[in-house]
Structure formats: structure tokens, C-alpha cells
Amino acid sequence: MKYLLFICTDPEAEPYSPEKDNIRDWVAEMGANGRRIDGMRLRPPADASTVRVRKGEVLVSDGPFAETKEGIAGFDLIECADLDQAVACAAKHPMARFGRIEVRPFTEQGLVTGPIPHDGPRALFFQLLCTDSGAEPYQPAQDNVQTWIDEMVSRGILVQGYVLRSKQDATLVRVRNDKVLVTDGPFAETKEGIQGFGILACRDLAEAIEVSSRHPAARFGCIEVRAFWPFS
Amino acid sequence: MSDETARVLTALEKTERGRLVARLIRITGDWSLAEDCVQDAIVRAWKLWPLEMPEKPAAWLAVTARNLALDRWRRAKLEGEKLRLWDAEETSPPSGDDDRLALIFTCCHPALALEGQVALTLRSVAGLTTQDVARAFLVSEATMTRRLTRAKTKIQAAGIPFAVPDDAQKYERLQGVLGVLYLLFNQGNDAGPDEHARATLAGEAIGLGRLLKELLPREGEATGVLSLMLLTNCRRPARFDGKGPVTLDRQDRTLWNRVQLKEGLDLLDEALTRGKPGPYTLQAAIAGCHARATSVEQTDFGLIAGLYSKLESLLPTPVVRLNHAVAVGFAQGPEAGLTLLDALREEPGLAAYHLLFAARADFLGRAGRWSEATESWEQALALAPGPWEREFLEGRRTYSLNQIPQFP
Numbered sequence: 001m002k003y004l005l006f007i008c009t010d011p012e013a014e015p016y017s018p019e020k021d022n023i024r025d026w027v028a029e030m031g032a033n034g035r036r037i038d039g040m041r042l043r044p045p046a047d048a049s050t051v052r053v054r055k056g057e058v059l060v061s062d063g064p065f066a067e068t069k070e071g072i073a074g075f076d077l078i079e080c081a082d083l084d085q086a087v088a089c090a091a092k093h094p095m096a097r098f099g100r101i102e103v104r105p106f107t108e109q110g111l112v113t114g115p116i117p118h119d120g121p122r123a124l125f126f127q128l129l130c131t132d133s134g135a136e137p138y139q140p141a142q143d144n145v146q147t148w149i150d151e152m153v154s155r156g157i158l159v160q161g162y163v164l165r166s167k168q169d170a171t172l173v174r175v176r177n178d179k180v181l182v183t184d185g186p187f188a189e190t191k192e193g194i195q196g197f198g199i200l201a202c203r204d205l206a207e208a209i210e211v212s213s214r215h216p217a218a219r220f221g222c223i224e225v226r227a228f229w230p231f232s
Numbered sequence: 233m234s235d236e237t238a239r240v241l242t243a244l245e246k247t248e249r250g251r252l253v254a255r256l257i258r259i260t261g262d263w264s265l266a267e268d269c270v271q272d273a274i275v276r277a278w279k280l281w282p283l284e285m286p287e288k289p290a291a292w293l294a295v296t297a298r299n300l301a302l303d304r305w306r307r308a309k310l311e312g313e314k315l316r317l318w319d320a321e322e323t324s325p326p327s328g329d330d331d332r333l334a335l336i337f338t339c340c341h342p343a344l345a346l347e348g349q350v351a352l353t354l355r356s357v358a359g360l361t362t363q364d365v366a367r368a369f370l371v372s373e374a375t376m377t378r379r380l381t382r383a384k385t386k387i388q389a390a391g392i393p394f395a396v397p398d399d400a401q402k403y404e405r406l407q408g409v410l411g412v413l414y415l416l417f418n419q420g421n422d423a424g425p426d427e428h429a430r431a432t433l434a435g436e437a438i439g440l441g442r443l444l445k446e447l448l449p450r451e452g453e454a455t456g457v458l459s460l461m462l463l464t465n466c467r468r469p470a471r472f473d474g475k476g477p478v479t480l481d482r483q484d485r486t487l488w489n490r491v492q493l494k495e496g497l498d499l500l501d502e503a504l505t506r507g508k509p510g511p512y513t514l515q516a517a518i519a520g521c522h523a524r525a526t527s528v529e530q531t532d533f534g535l536i537a538g539l540y541s542k543l544e545s546l547l548p549t550p551v552v553r554l555n556h557a558v559a560v561g562f563a564q565g566p567e568a569g570l571t572l573l574d575a576l577r578e579e580p581g582l583a584a585y586h587l588l589f590a591a592r593a594d595f596l597g598r599a600g601r602w603s604e605a606t607e608s609w610e611q612a613l614a615l616a617p618g619p620w621e622r623e624f625l626e627g628r629r630t631y632s633l634n635q636i637p638q639f640p
Contacts, residue, residue, distance in 0.1 A: 001391040082393035083343060084401070105390050168382065169389040171343040180404070182342040184386070 002037070003086045004164060004197070006102040007074040007095045008187045014097050014176065021094045030078065035089055038160075039076030041229040042126055048226040051209055052132065053218040060209055065130040065224040068188035070100060074229075075126070075197070083171060087182055090173040097175040102187040104194075105165045112161035112198075114153040122201045124159065124228050125208040129196040129215070132222040143216035152200075157211055161198040192222070200225075237281050240289055245274055248290050249359045250443070252297050254331035257338075257356075258394055263384045265301055267356065273297040332357070333396050333447045336440075340409040341392050348383030349412050355380055357443070358436050367429040368419070409444065410457050410512060413437050417461045425472040434465055445499075452506030455499050456513030462496030463519035465489070477624065481528040482631070493523050514543040533563035550581035558591050566595035586615040590625055594632045605633065 030036035048064040064071065073095065080086040083103070090101040152158035170186040186193070196217075202208040205227060212223045249270060256266035273296040277289075286292035339352040351369070354360045360368075366376035386392065397405045420434030441458035448454045470483035500520045503513045518539045525531040540556035553576055561569015573592045582588050593608035609629045616622040 003391075080391075082391045082395075083341075084393055084395075084397065086391070087343070103390075165389045169386050171390060184343055184345040184348070 001082065001086075002077065002079050002106055002108070003083075004104045004106055004162065005039075005076040005078060005086075005090055005093070006072050006104065006187050006194075007076065007093065008070045008100050008102065009073050009095075010070050010098075010100040010174070012069075013099050013174070016098045020097060023094050026093050029092070030076075030089060035078045035080060035085075037077040037079055039074065040124070040126070041074040042072060043227045043229055044073075045071035045226075048224050049205065049209055051212045051218050051223045051225060052135070053213055054134075054136065058213040058218075060213075064226075065128060065132070065194070065222055066188070066190040066192045068190060070188045072128075072187070073099065087171065087173055087180070091175055091180040096173050096180075100187055101173045103171045103173060104167075104186070105169055106162045107165065111163075112149055112153060112158060114156065114159055119156070120203070122203055125200040125202055125205070126224075126226045126228060127198040127200050127208070127212060128194050128224040128226075129198070129217045130222050130224065131193045131195060133191045135221050136219050138220040143220055145216055148215050152211060157200055157202060157207075159199045159201050161196065163196045164194060167193040195221070234282065237285060240285075241274075241277055241281060244277075244289055244293065245359075248293055249274070250332050250335070250357055251329075252294055253356060253359070254335035255294075256297060256301055257335060258331050260301060260305075261388070261394065263356065263387070265304060269300040269304065270297045272300050329447055330396065332443065334394050336409055336444065336447075337396055337405055338387065338392060338394050340405075340412045341387070342405070342408050343390060343392060344383050344386060346412075346415075348379055348386070349408075350416060351376060351379050352383045353412055353440065354416070354433075354436060358440055360436065364429075364432075368433050370430070406448070406451060406453065410453055413440055413444065414457055414461070414512070416440070417464075421464060421468075424477075434461070434468075437461060438465060450506065452503045453510040453512050455503040455506065456510060456516050459496045459499035459503055460512050460516035460519055462492045462499065463516055463523050466492035466496060466523065476627070479628070480522060485526060488523075496520070497523060509542075511543060511547045514539055514546070518543075531562075533559055537563045550576070550579050550585070553579070554582060554585070554588055554591065561591075561595050561598075566599040569595045570599065584615055586612045586617065586621060586625065589615060590628060593629070597632050602633075609633075 027036065027039070045064045046062075048062075050061050050063060050065050052059045052061075076093075078086060078089050080089060083105075086103050090096055090103050093101060095101060149158060149161060167186040170184075172181075172183045172185050172187060174181045174183075200208050200211065202211065205225070208225045212218060212225050215223055217223055252270045252273070253266050256269060257263055260266060270293075273293050276296060277293060281289070336353070336357055339356055340349045344352070351365055354365045354368070355362060362376050362380060363373050365380075366373045369376065371379075387394075396402070414437070416433050417437035420431050420437060423430035423433070438458070438461050441454075441461055444454045445458050466489040467480070467483060469489060470485065470487035471478055496516070497520055500513070500516045503509065503516065506513075509517065518536055521532050521536050521539070537556065537559040540552065540559050544552050544556050554573075557569055557572035557576060560572055570592065573588065573595065576582050576588060589608050589612035593605050593612055596602075596605035596608055609625070609632075613622055613625050613629070616625055
């Protein structure tokens, strides 16, 4: 099974100590055993933009999709036999100790991958598709996500796209005092829920926001867009 | 139906149901299908066995449940790949015990919400109906159905394995299983004399405890938690009189269930031979001290205080520390207890805990410090979280203030 790990900060976690930060070892080990497929670090949540379309108007706000104490700092995609193996991978990540990690399964059906085009300078952007309490209702006739996907893949903008399992299927992993704590639930209790995520190759943030505003989920939910680390 | 047929079937339902469900879940990975097919097989047995009793009743149930599951799969046109998988699984089956243990560990997986773990354990391992589980937790059947569906969906969607955890994780995961059993037990144990549906949970928890001990005979804490449940439950007949709850010191000990008490003490002896005792075995040992005493006066509080001190090092919760202080007060006199209790008043979890002030008031009374005792009772009553607790404390106050100090 494939799992997305949301690597998150947590103000109540153990303080950062460089001696215990074995991130290079983790990446090397997970690469060698074939578990890790991909993964990237994000700019801080304060650098995120959230896009909503309400009554036909595009609204862009600063900050992530939900105001929480915990923030998404990066992601990793892993492939494991079952949840226990995925939890073991997550528990070895240094951010399980210095933060918290959400382990979210995703469905193969929603998987989209396209080549990154070489038509001039582009940067990669992280895109989170979320539900939103104040959103307009989903209308199947109008909200054709597939049309958006087809267009963005053909333009070389949508590099990867995933449909995640419900946030109720998420598992939280933390390491505290060298003990692995496993609990039910997403990284933060919010009304909004992450339903999918994508990686966009765009000329700049303005283009990432513009193409996101045309995604139907900006109308029946909200979309967070954030640059990867470092920002170029 | 002959009594004999009914007797055999009732007994088999108890012993075989969980085993059959566990085996079908392992093979099919489908929890609802497994539960339904085993249930259908049992219903068929009730119909058919009075006409002709099969030669091997347990095997009959297993084959019938298996065929029902296969039929359902064929009807759902899951032929080919999945049916071949079935044959492969079935020709190399682990023992039924492994399946039942895997079922328990899966139901109590920490990635499931605790309420889901508890409900699923009762439904799938203990074999209660959804309606019975709902009734025990005082929620509607629809709510309980949703809770169970949620847990089963997560098992499937998140890839929670149907397996006994490997040795590296087994100890941690066993703590979760023991926690679920003990939570279930306490739900039942806390039930009032009229709350029959909730009270049955204590018996279910004891039944699950027996199963776990049978499957993990060398785990001291599995034996310890069963001993603890029995030594606590044996007091139930004495815990209520016509007026309400009766605390341990005032119970009529001749009403205690001697069979449970003896079994609990035997299990305690066994648990104590399995290495360093864990928190459940220590609590069982404390309950054992009470069980062996014929009255409060005859109780070995010195031993109890020592056990609480060991428990406190493993489980330093505010309530354990409070109980330790109380035991020291009974063992060494009220002033020694008061010294420890006063130190606990600094604890954030206990600073406003009504039972801390009640224990303090009781020791002040025993020490002859009447005016301070009266004041502490007032504080305890003011902090009582509800009318039930207030009423209970009123009773304690009257009893305590009328007592001639008995402990030097």
C-alpha cells in the first residue's frame, strides 16, 4: 500500500537537537529498502496562500488552509506492506520526535503523473485540495475535475496528483521519550480536511495561484498553494 | 429440540464463534462477511441439528460458515483470483488460536479510535450483537453501527494488518489490549445496581480476559489483569445496599463471591511467578490483600502501602499517589497519611479533586482534629462534580465523624 506522510511541526514536541536529527540516514535507509518514493521540504506555513472561489470571485488569503498550532513542513511518499510498517517508517523519521507525522493512505485510482517540461524556468509548488466549511456545494455537472487535470497535464503544469483516503483513515505518529505513540486521527483536529494533493510546475507563485483558482475544488472547497524549500 | 442438542450448541457457540470469525477474517479480509456467515451457520445449526445431530459439530459449523462465505463470493462474481487465494490460505492455515489472537490485536490496534477498539472487541471477539453493545454504552443502535463501520473501514482503508504483532512491538501492543479489557471491565464495574446492560460488560471483560490468558499463558500481565478483574468483581454482591453504594470498609464480606475470589487469588499467585510484576499484577496484589482480610482492621495495610509505592514507580498518576497516601495513613497512622496528602495538594491534577479532600478529612477526624476535619469535608463537598458524588460524600462524612478513632 502507498502512504503519504505529512511531516508536521508540533509546539508540544521535544526540542530540536542536531545530534538526534538523522534525516539523512532516514532518507538513505528508506531509499535503500525501497520504501520511499518521493519527498520534499516545504516553505513555512506563513508562506502559504489559500485560494477560494466564492460567488464567482477569486479570493486569495495568506496562510495555510486552516489555522492550527501544528503546521505541515514537508511530505514523503512511501510504499509499505501494511500500516504497521508505515508507522515504523514514520517513527524513525526525526520529525516524529521534533514534531508529529500523519500517515495517510491514498488510492491508486486518483494517481496522476506527468513529465516536467523543459520549456523555460519553472519551480515546483505544493498544492493541497481541502474541504472548507463555508464552501459552495459540489455540483457534478459543473465541477469537472478531470477536465482540469487533463488540461494541466497537457500543459506540463500538473506533475503529480493524488486522491487521499478520508481524514478519518489517518493515523498520527509521535515519538516522545523514545516511545512511539500511535493514535487515530489527522495531524490536527480541524473542520477542514485534506482530500488530495498535487505538485505543480509553474513559472511563479502567481501562476500556481491562477491555475489553482480554476480548479473546481477552489469553489466546492479551498486550495492551499505553497512553494518548496528553498524558494528560487 | 432435545436438551442435549441445545446444550452442545450453546457451548459450541461460546467456544467456536470467535475462532470461526477470526479464521474467516484472516482468509477473506472482510469483517462483515465473516461475522454474517458465522452467524448464519449458527442459525442453521439451531434449525437442522434437532433433526440430525452432526457427528463432528464444531467441524460442521466451520464447513458451513466457509461454504456460506464462498457462496457469497461466487454470487458477487469474485471468482478466479480471489478464490484461488482462498485455496492457498486454507491449505496452510495457522492454528485457530493464532487467528483469535490476531483478531484481538487488530481490534485493539492503536490507530483505531479507542471507542472503536472497545466496540469492535465486544462485537467481533466477544460476539455481542450490535444492539447489545449499543445498550451497554447507552447509545443508539445507529450510532453503534456507525462506530463499528468506521472502525472496520479504517482497518481496510489504512491497511491495518490482521496479525499478531512481531516481538519488537508485542509488549507495547499488549498494553493496548489490556487497557481495552480493563476499560470494558470498569464500564461494567461502575454500573449501578439497576444498570443491568452496562453491568454485563464486567462479565464480558472477564470472559475476554480468560481468552487472552489462554492465548498468552506466559504473559504475567494477561494473568494479572484477569486476577484483578475477578478480585474486584467478587465484591459486587456487597457493593450496594438498599440505600446506595457501600464502600469497601463497610461491606459485608460474607456476601463476596467466594468462587471468583479464590480463582482471583490463584491467578495472582501464578502472575507473581512470571517475572517482575507489572501495573495490573500489582493492582491485583493490592486487591488480593483486601480479599484475604476478614475485615478492614485485619487488612495488611503495610503490605498495601508497599505495593502502592511499587505501582507509583510504574504508573505515577495522581490517583495512584492519592491511594498510596491513604494506604500509608492506614498503615502508619493518620498523621503519616496527612503528611503525604498535604504534599499532593500541590499536584495540578489533584488540587481540586474532591476525593483528596475527603481522604484528608477522614484522616483529620481519625487524628482527633475535628474542626479541621469538618472544614475539609466542606471543601470536599464543594468540589464534588455532581449530585451523586455529593450524596456519596455526605454519607461518608456522617459515617466518618461518628467513628471513634480506631487507628492509632
